[in-house]
Amino acid sequence: MPLIRAWLDAANQPECDFPLNNLPLGVFSTDGARRCGVAIGDQILDATGLEQAGMLHLGDMPVLDQPGWNKLMELGPSAWADLRARLTELLREAAPEQDQIAPFLHPMTGAQMHMPFTVAEFTDFYAGRHHATNVGTMFRGADNALPPNWLHIPIGYNGRASSVVVSGTSVRRPWGQIKGPDDAMPRFAPSARFDLELELGAIVGQPSDGPVSVADADNMIFGYVLLNDWSARDIQAWEYQPLGPFQAKATATSISPWIIMRAALDPFRTTTPAREVPLLPHLQEPGPMLYDIALEVDLTPPDGQSLTIARTNYREMYYSSAQQLAHHTTSGCPMRVGDLLGSGTISGPTKDSRGSLLELSWGGKELFQAGNITRSFLEDGDTITLRGSAQGDGYRIGFGACEGTVLPALKDPYAS
Amino acid sequence: MPLIRAWLDAANQPECDFPLNNLPLGVFSTDGARRCGVAIGDQILDATGLEQAGMLHLGDMPVLDQPGWNKLMELGPSAWADLRARLTELLREAAPEQDQIAPFLHPMTGAQMHMPFTVAEFTDFYAGRHHATNVGTMFRGADNALPPNWLHIPIGYNGRASSVVVSGTSVRRPWGQIKGPDDAMPRFAPSARFDLELELGAIVGQPSDGPVSVADADNMIFGYVLLNDWSARDIQAWEYQPLGPFQAKATATSISPWIIMRAALDPFRTTTPAREVPLLPHLQEPGPMLYDIALEVDLTPPDGQSLTIARTNYREMYYSSAQQLAHHTTSGCPMRVGDLLGSGTISGPTKDSRGSLLELSWGGKELFQAGNITRSFLEDGDTITLRGSAQGDGYRIGFGACEGTVLPALKDPYAS
Numbered sequence: 039m040p041l042i043r044a045w046l047d048a049a050n051q052p053e054c055d056f057p058l059n060n061l062p063l064g065v066f067s068t069d070g071a072r073r074c075g076v077a078i079g080d081q082i083l084d085a086t087g088l089e090q091a092g093m094l095h096l097g098d099m100p101v102l103d104q105p106g107w108n109k110l111m112e113l114g115p116s117a118w119a120d121l122r123a124r125l126t127e128l129l130r131e132a133a134p135e136q137d138q139i140a141p142f143l144h145p146m147t148g149a150q151m152h153m154p155f156t157v158a159e160f161t162d163f164y165a166g167r168h169h170a171t172n173v174g175t176m177f178r179g180a181d182n183a184l185p186p187n188w189l190h191i192p193i194g195y196n197g198r199a200s201s202v203v204v205s206g207t208s209v210r211r212p213w214g215q216i217k218g219p220d221d222a223m224p225r226f227a228p229s230a231r232f233d234l235e236l237e238l239g240a241i242v243g244q245p246s247d248g249p250v251s252v253a254d255a256d257n258m259i260f261g262y263v264l265l266n267d268w269s270a271r272d273i274q275a276w277e278y279q280p281l282g283p284f285q286a287k288a289t290a291t292s293i294s295p296w297i298i299m300r301a302a303l304d305p306f307r308t309t310t311p312a313r314e315v316p317l318l319p320h321l322q323e324p325g326p327m328l329y330d331i332a333l334e335v336d337l338t339p340p341d342g343q344s345l346t347i348a349r350t351n352y353r354e355m356y357y358s359s360a361q362q363l364a365h366h367t368t369s370g371c372p373m374r375v376g377d378l379l380g381s382g383t384i385s386g387p388t389k390d391s392r393g394s395l396l397e398l399s400w401g402g403k404e405l406f407q408a409g410n411i412t413r414s415f416l417e418d419g420d421t422i423t424l425r426g427s428a429q430g431d432g433y434r435i436g437f438g439a440c441e442g443t444v445l446p447a448l449k450d451p452y453a454s
Numbered sequence: 455m456p457l458i459r460a461w462l463d464a465a466n467q468p469e470c471d472f473p474l475n476n477l478p479l480g481v482f483s484t485d486g487a488r489r490c491g492v493a494i495g496d497q498i499l500d501a502t503g504l505e506q507a508g509m510l511h512l513g514d515m516p517v518l519d520q521p522g523w524n525k526l527m528e529l530g531p532s533a534w535a536d537l538r539a540r541l542t543e544l545l546r547e548a549a550p551e552q553d554q555i556a557p558f559l560h561p562m563t564g565a566q567m568h569m570p571f572t573v574a575e576f577t578d579f580y581a582g583r584h585h586a587t588n589v590g591t592m593f594r595g596a597d598n599a600l601p602p603n604w605l606h607i608p609i610g611y612n613g614r615a616s617s618v619v620v621s622g623t624s625v626r627r628p629w630g631q632i633k634g635p636d637d638a639m640p641r642f643a644p645s646a647r648f649d650l651e652l653e654l655g656a657i658v659g660q661p662s663d664g665p666v667s668v669a670d671a672d673n674m675i676f677g678y679v680l681l682n683d684w685s686a687r688d689i690q691a692w693e694y695q696p697l698g699p700f701q702a703k704a705t706a707t708s709i710s711p712w713i714i715m716r717a718a719l720d721p722f723r724t725t726t727p728a729r730e731v732p733l734l735p736h737l738q739e740p741g742p743m744l745y746d747i748a749l750e751v752d753l754t755p756p757d758g759q760s761l762t763i764a765r766t767n768y769r770e771m772y773y774s775s776a777q778q779l780a781h782h783t784t785s786g787c788p789m790r791v792g793d794l795l796g797s798g799t800i801s802g803p804t805k806d807s808r809g810s811l812l813e814l815s816w817g818g819k820e821l822f823q824a825g826n827i828t829r830s831f832l833e834d835g836d837t838i839t840l841r842g843s844a845q846g847d848g849y850r851i852g853f854g855a856c857e858g859t860v861l862p863a864l865k866d867p868y869a870s
């Protein structure tokens with residue numbers, strides 16, 4: 039698919055994240071009131087205002103009167119397609135509505151972004167082969183790196199929806215119970231091994247009430263965001279047996295502010311890598327359900343220069359979000375509009391494509407060095423920025439940035 | 455505290471679950487519309503109706519106009535106390551308002567019960583010493599029964615709020631991926647080891663935004679319900695390493711329809727058992743935060759007679775819900791109004807006090823036999839009923855029943 043030219047020049051530039059082909063959905067404010075908006079070029083189109091003005095008709099009742107896109111999700115895939123068709127009509131080069139639309143555009147630079155939807159529940163998977171192999175090798179040795187179930191099911195755990203925050207929110211280094219392998223007793227202390235995880239988040243846009251096939255699961259996905267699953271490795275090491283990660287992953291999970299709708303990513307579909315062992319039929323992919331999305335992790339130290347510390351691609355995942363969602367429903371688990379599924383850390387096969395400091399510093403044993411940066415894990419004041427984009431012919435579908443800065447731990451967590 | 459006599463005779467009977475000292479909160483319907491109600495004797499008081507009639511003033515805006523008690527929770531502990539004081543005034547023996555109240559009473563027998571609150575997120579713990587020891591002995595041997603962290607933190611995992619259902623809802627036996635220890639490959643099949651878990655659920659009634667002390671956590675708890683955490687042991691065995699239970703616990707979790715407010719249980723407070731190793735200061739109990747609540751599990755086979763298969767007590771728990779909630783916030787994890795915390799399975803020290811068939815049949819190795827019942831795990835058509843009550847002097851604080859019937863698995867989960 040070629041670039042669809044818009045009457046906003048900035049949207050037609052090849053390095054722009056938000057051409058007319060993209061049309062990502064967010065929530066923004068310029069003066070306090072939060073409104074639903076659509077990114078186009080360097081502008082945000084006030085979709086709530088357009089609906090109120092009668093220029094965007096999505097349903098019999100207002101759909102964008104709340105600061106979040108959940109009500110549109112509830113209307114289902116045909117409403118999702120209608121929105122894109124109508125916005126394309128209004129923003130297309132030589133669109134006759136140009137003068138009517140212009141008052142609803144706001145420069146991105148002056149806007150604040152908020153959570154683009156209400157997260158119903160959050161599930162995080164562990165579905166990147168390179169990441170699971172790296173972590174498994176560190177903890178269990180190369181021969182037992184992958185758990186026995188790993189090649190048969192996309193294993194995951196339920197996370198905390200309440201901890202999901204939008205890009206730009208600072209993240210405070212957590213306290214937790216920690217016990218080193220040589221310590222006689224655990225102690226309660228700030229995490230000394232606070233880490234990032236580069237992931238993609240899939241947003242469930244339709245509910246389910248029983249097992250769902252992989253094909254149907256793909257159709258339930260509304261869109262994708264970048265996701266940083268902040269992780270306290272020292273808390274995790276002590277707590278995770280036998281019930282899995284809990285407080286180590288509950289401080290915060292950051293997402294990028296723009297929901298990239300599934301339709302915008304359709305031209306970039308790609309299949310999952312070859313299976314080492316065949317999947318059972320209910321988890322097999324009926325078509326390409328991963329995407330070719332280039333990803334990077336930037337680290338900016340306090341008062342320092344930003345450095346890219348990892349580059350990888352979403353096509354490295356062993357399981358797609360559709361497969362994860364299908365597995366999630368096998369037991370009859372009801373899925374809801376606004377459920378968020380983290381892909382799992384997306385590492386590539388090479389050293390410079392690892393999506394966490396745990397891997398980049400090999401469990402803290404090899405200091406990670408780049409430019410002026412030397413790190414085992416994150417230091418106070420470090421800012422992590424995730425970026426992603428799918429490259430089309432003369433345009434790209436960009437995700438924007440997912441950013442967060444590490445604040446120092448509280449001095450006394452129980453001082454009131 | 456003695457019985458507070460009501461002008462409804464049934465509420466003054468010693469075997470009644472719902473004397474005036476109890477005042478549990480539910481959501482009921484008699485004609486389709488769901489309303490907030492309070493159990494008293496064998497009647498339900500229509501609290502929504504009382505508020506609309508101006509006889510119950512809880513806030514400046516209506517609090518009970520939604521079918522759920524979340525809005526009252528949000529108002530905080532003084533509003534919770536005001537509600538109990540006002541209801542006690544209206545229902546007390548010789549209350550002058552008797553004639554005005556009578557039209558708002560509905561017989562329990564004709565009413566249908568619904569979810570009493572909106573579950574924000576659901577967390578399930580593993581905080582019963584006897585249960586953890588039994589399960590650990592089966593899976594890892596007696597010498598390694600308790601995981602190393604068990605005596606230091608109330609370990610838990612995040613569950614699925616979407617799967618929480620009210621008592622009376624049938625539960626369909628799940629399908630899942632299963633691999634026996636001698637199988638070469640996993641297969642997709644209905645669970646053959648479907649089980650119950652006897653638990654108490656604590657409802658978080660106030661939000662938090664940082665670490666919370668155990669004392670403050672206790673004050674955040676709005677009330678308690680009985681909770682049956684249905685579990686597919688064969689699915690769990692294959693999936694749970696290293697990320698914990700996922701689909702094995704996502705089919706359904708049943709709760710009893712009446713929220714027993716914390717104040718009603720205050721006279722029955724008791725301390726947790728002696729510590730084997732001291733807890734770190736932030737998890738120590740500043741006072742008695744468990745409760746003396748007698749519990750039982752009844753099994754009714756299809757067309758058969760009900761049998762009590764286990765009797766135990768909530769005071770057997772090693773960690774209180776307040777300690778669990780405090781631990782839950784250590785990382786800064788934000789807690790929300792309506793969060794539900796499962797206690798973990800409540801087993802006692804004896805064979806007849808085990809709160810799951812996994813324990814009663816010792817992993818399916820010893821058939822459990824009682825009356826006409828022989829079971830390793832649950833069979834289709836079995837009904838499980840949990841009951842609980844705290845015994846006062848001449849009265850009791852009853853939880854009512856938490857009931858669910860096992861439906862046969864779907865024949866083909868992907869038939870549309």
